[in-house]
Amino acid sequence: MISGLSDGLSDIDRMLMRDTGMNLLTLGFRAIGADASEVDVKRFKAASVPITSGLGIIGGFSRSVADIVRDMGIDCFVTEHTDVWGFGEAIDRGADIILMADDEQYMAYSVAAGRYANNSFCTAAGYVEALRGAVGGLQGKEVFVRGAGRVGSNMVSLLCAQGARPIVADVIREKAEAVARANPGATAAEDLEEATAEAGLILNASPVPIPGDLIREGAVVSTPGIPHVYDEATLRKAKFIHDPLAIGTAPMVAQCIIYTMEKEREQ
Ligand SMILES: NC(=O)c1ccc[n+]([C@@H]2O[C@H](COP(=O)([O-])OP(=O)(O)OC[C@H]3O[C@@H](n4cnc5c(N)ncnc54)[C@H](O)[C@@H]3O)[C@@H](O)[C@H]2O)c1
Known part of the structure; x- marks a missing residue:
């Protein structure tokens, strides 16, 4: 590698x-x-x-x-x-x-x-830092976290600690709500797909690649999620930061x- x-x-x-x-x-x-x-x-x-x-x-x-x-x-x-x-x-x-x-x-x-x-903690920290570096700071910015498991929940805590405004979503809605409750300053998204489509800054901590048509033009996607599979058109319209390890x-x-x-x- x-x-x-x-x-x-x-x-x-x-x-x-x-x-x-x-x-x-x-x-x-x-x-x-x-x-x-x-x-x-x-x-x-x-x-x-x-x-x-x-x-x-x-x-x-x-x-x-x-x-x-x-x-x-x-x-x-x-x-x-x-x-x-x-x-x-x-x-x-x-x-x-x-x-x-x-x-x-x-x-x-x-x-x-x-x-x-x-x-889990260090992957969250690495990808939050990569996103911070890519956009020149996260303070005050809205960041969408997709997946509220081990990595995603740590991402939400780290974002709150940096003064960012995380919005978290999970296919199991209760998980996202529990993570939001545990992290003052974070909110749980009402709708997973809508929140994805609206997001400019995304951390994908789910094991499912985001459908390309849901990703906004010009979005920055810092994504540990494996598998990481996107078509050429999607890779052109957004910036992806990913590495498997x-x-x-x-x-x-x-x-x-x-x-x-x-x-x-x-x-
Ligand atoms: N690149 C790396 O270095 C690295 C390191 C650790 C984990 N990972 C990957 O990151 C991902 C998350 O790891 P984890 O340990 O937090 O897993 P986890 O199982 O603890 O959490 C994953 C969460 O994603 C949710 N989810 C599943 N499908 C979803 C979807 N379509 N939309 C939104 N949420 C969805 C699940 O309900 C779960 O809460 C996995 O793909 C894992 O392989 C990568």
Whole structure:
């Protein structure tokens, strides 16, 4: 997924620079409210552990994760062993951060701090930050969040914290209403399709691509949702920010580095 090209930028860095004005490292740290330029990321070492239950072992997942971490300028190896043995190998080989996923959880673990960053929150933070970068700030702006599950509910909280005005919708209306109630400043949309068609700024945190004819001309769609399938005409009429893994992974790594540095300061 990540490949270095002649200008020295990886595909994901080139896409993010063009669409958000940030590379992956900068975006990852900003997503969790930190500044990458104040952190010597090169002194940290990460490990990606293949997990044989679920996603972890499928489709070179752990290798893709390691590529993303290296793209942030951080040394990362894939353990030779899997599962618990792989976790032990990561510690024995001096990893500061250990990344691993099964079907239920994708986490980055800070060995020094004994704390982990979770993908649902960090994916929300990464895509909200990408949207913020793309439109030059979110304060006071209306943002439509489609999907009120793990990622979408975190997006709504993050938007409220930034002073944006989230409108949330879900095929299960009660879920959107519960998320709106829990986040003062957010509202639940009356009608999912109408709210989609009216939105200029969209975060799609549902597993369903938005029908192209519902997307407004000139909309900005920051969308972790998988699958991500749009026809040429739809891709031309709106700006889409999407990546299957990197935008959610970078804030996890950044969060673990911050946890590790906080622990070091305590000692
Ligand atoms: N790109 C990434 O790095 C990344 C990371 C994590 C999750 N994801 C993807 O993001 C999406 C959301 O993940 P999640 O963990 O929050 O899932 P989730 O199952 O917790 O939540 C999804 C929500 O979307 C709602 N929904 C389903 N169809 C809908 C539709 N047509 N319109 C509106 N809402 C609809 C569901 O009712 C549910 O509340 C999934 O597609 C997941 O694969 C991507």
